Amino acid sequence: MPSLEADAIVRPREPGGYLPVNDVPRERETRMISPEERAQIEQELKAARDRQASAGPPGARDR
Template sequence: MRTRAVAAGVVLCTCLSLSGCSSPIADMPSLDAEAIVRPKEPGGYLPVNDVPRVRETPIISPEERAKIEKELTAMRDRQASATTGLKDR
């Protein structure tokens, strides 16, 4: 009697685990080429292989860019010197 219950439990668990791997027939692709429906408007995301175009004019001027890079370099140097002083303690 106990082995029959264990066997029934094993069969039930197997059926439940295998049913999770199946896919409904409605989700399967059809073989009819006309059945493929494409949206009229493109989605919000770019296709995988489509890259955005390069801007012809930069967003910021070269002078502003140089100024920002100079400020960031100065900040990095100040931070590096501050952390070096902490390590020496």
């Protein structure tokens, strides 16, 4: 029977967020993107950012 004393240590019902020592995550099911694919995505994002920046502040064309 658990201790009902006021100074008793309260332990959480759920285990902590750390994996047990010998429990390792399983292999990825999806592949990682290649450096070439990453560079392509970065270029596309930069181009989109530049297009938005050159369009001016929001609402400027509505006037």
